[in-house]
Amino acid sequence: MINLRMLAARTVYQVLVHGRSLSDCLPETLTRVRELRDQSFLQAMCYGVCRWYYRLDALAHLLLEKPLKLKDQDIHCLILVGLYQLTEMRVPAHAVLDETVSAAQAFKKPWAKGLVNAVLRSYQRSASELNEKMLQSLVTLYMHPQWIIDQVQKNWLLDWQDILTANNQRPPFALRVNQKQITRERYLEKLTANNMKARIIPETQAGILLEQPVDVQDLPGFLIGEVSVQDGAAQLAAELLELKAGQRVLDMCAAPGGKTAHILELQPDVELVAVDRDEKRLQDVRNNLARLQLLATCISADAGGKEWSDGQLFDRILLDAPCSASGVIRRHPDIKILRRATDIAKLVHEQTRLLNAAWGLLKPGGLLVYATCSIFPEENVAVLQAFLTSHPDATEEMIRMDWGKSCAVGRQILPGMHDMDGFYFARLKRGLN
Numbered sequence: 001m002i003n004l005r006m007l008a009a010r011t012v013y014q015v016l017v018h019g020r021s022l023s024d025c026l027p028e029t030l031t032r033v034r035e036l037r038d039q040s041f042l043q044a045m046c047y048g049v050c051r052w053y054y055r056l057d058a059l060a061h062l063l064l065e066k067p068l069k070l071k072d073q074d075i076h077c078l079i080l081v082g083l084y085q086l087t088e089m090r091v092p093a094h095a096v097l098d099e100t101v102s103a104a105q106a107f108k109k110p111w112a113k114g115l116v117n118a119v120l121r122s123y124q125r126s127a128s129e130l131n132e133k134m135l136q137s138l139v140t141l142y143m144h145p146q147w148i149i150d151q152v153q154k155n156w157l158l159d160w161q162d163i164l165t166a167n168n169q170r171p172p173f174a175l176r177v178n179q180k181q182i183t184r185e186r187y188l189e190k191l192t193a194n195n196m197k198a199r200i201i202p203e204t205q206a207g208i209l210l211e212q213p214v215d216v217q218d219l220p221g222f223l224i225g226e227v228s229v230q231d232g233a234a235q236l237a238a239e240l241l242e243l244k245a246g247q248r249v250l251d252m253c254a255a256p257g258g259k260t261a262h263i264l265e266l267q268p269d270v271e272l273v274a275v276d277r278d279e280k281r282l283q284d285v286r287n288n289l290a291r292l293q294l295l296a297t298c299i300s301a302d303a304g305g306k307e308w309s310d311g312q313l314f315d316r317i318l319l320d321a322p323c324s325a326s327g328v329i330r331r332h333p334d335i336k337i338l339r340r341a342t343d344i345a346k347l348v349h350e351q352t353r354l355l356n357a358a359w360g361l362l363k364p365g366g367l368l369v370y371a372t373c374s375i376f377p378e379e380n381v382a383v384l385q386a387f388l389t390s391h392p393d394a395t396e397e398m399i400r401m402d403w404g405k406s407c408a409v410g411r412q413i414l415p416g417m418h419d420m421d422g423f424y425f426a427r428l429k430r431g432l433n
Helices: 004-018 022-030 036-051 053-063 070-088 093-106 111-125 127-133 138-142 146-155 160-167 184-193 232-239 258-266 279-291 343-359 381-390
Strands: 173-177 198-200 207-210 227-229 248-252 271-276 297-300 314-320 362-372 394-396 411-413 423-430
Touching: 004 022, 004 036, 004 070, 004 093, 022 036, 036 053, 036 070, 053 070, 053 111, 053 127, 053 138, 070 093, 070 111, 070 127, 093 111, 111 127, 138 146, 138 160, 146 160, 173 232, 173 258, 184 198, 184 207, 207 232, 227 258, 232 258, 232 314, 232 423, 248 258, 248 343, 258 271, 258 279, 258 314, 271 279, 279 297, 314 343, 343 362, 343 381, 381 394, 381 423
Parallel strands: 248 271, 248 314, 271 297, 314 362
Antiparallel strands: 173 207, 173 227, 198 207, 362 423, 394 423, 411 423
């Protein structure tokens, strides 16, 4: 029988030591587990350790007499898995100790069994004192690296504590109803009939929040394309395009395809081109479109290059720019571990490159929506201000909505606002001359 704690530790090891994302390495691990309940438990441990990493790691260092060597970081990860179960999961302590200690054997390091046992029992004996120590540092209190804490404090002086707290919450389970097939009201009735409590997301045209997450296969109408899983903030991108029949529309950096599909759900009578440089992720776009019975031209290429374009211009462009993903940490807690402060300047360079490329593809009079899932102004307002300064044919098309916060350019939704992820949006219109 496969030890779930061992699998969790190996997955966390991939994140901490090899820098892989949970989205990349966890699916491989889940294929080794048959029971849905065990898959959920394994996923909860992996996400939980990443979410609480900065506190768990500090606890581990206090409890270990000396840090483990690089070759034994798998055992360090196992200790983190054990500590997470003891601190945050409703697992009987004896089961935590038995199963986590047994997992050490699976690493072919029998000496580690005694160490893991000693560390976890030591935490049990001194939990109150150790937990008190965790409240004395911002890093262990808010469970973020210091550079993110500093950045959020600097950028959002009145909101920084709310943002960091929201980042550590489990994300809501949001749906987008395919109104090409069914109304939101009718779909809510279907959920009620299936004993699934839900409510609308009033800031959106098609959004619904489920009270409890479920497997997507259990969602009524999912397999025939009546609904998709998508955060409420992400649903705003397509709405901001103000689509009309007959338009030519470009979705840059389209994968995994949620916004691509939403464009066609809102306005089926457009010519849509979806471009993404990652062929594997572009297949996700195709799969999404197929399930929803929608059609688009999907191109695997660098959206900022010229080799893919046939020279025809677009009426509407959505640039969902690659970013720090600092607004979706609650969905992807490994971002706190994997992202570096030095990444921001590189991302700004890429965002600027893509924005310039997009502008060259936009018709005079056309509309461009710039979106990121970042809350850092360097990637958002600053990029747009610099672009507007250097492009006299570009003007801001104001977003006259009451969601989010108004910025010098565009609007910002902070994590947790309206039960949404953190997203930034701006609209630019190209002059006729």
